[in-house]
Amino acid sequence: MSEENVEIVRRLFDLYLAASRRGDLDIWFDSDDLAEDFEWVMPPGGGLGLPPTYRGRDEFREFMRTWTEEQFEDWSIELERLIEAPDGRVVAFFHQKATGRASGVPVELHMGTVYDLHNARVVRMRHFVDRAEALEAAGLSE
DSSP: HHHEEEEEEEEHHHHHHHHEEEEETTTHHHTEEEEEEEEEETTTTTOOOSSSSSEEEHHHHHHIIIIIIIIEEEEEEEEEEEEGGGGEEEEEEEEEEEEEEETOOOOEEEEOOOOOOETTTTEEEEEESHHHHHHHTTTTTO
């Protein structure tokens, strides 16, 4: 099942990119790979001035609007690696690039995300600024 979960996460990420480019996130939300009430959990400790958790379509849309339109411009994300983890989890390593909207400063972020799946659907995405923390949260180590 773990390899199947890795493919679900890969497919969901590819669909997100396509939906984002088209400006129509409904394509992503309507995927059978994503639970309708999924949770998007911000990095522990936050510090970004954003709520710690977003649930479902409307809250995720609000997060993405704030992150990619209000806080940053020229935002992009690249999937670097997917790792099978115990209990049907998947760890993804991402590289984000953007320019601070207010500061004009280029920003890069290397992060880890733990995808929790249930019945072949992503139900939770937990984000970590420290990739080692993401591995640990998924029951793995470097």
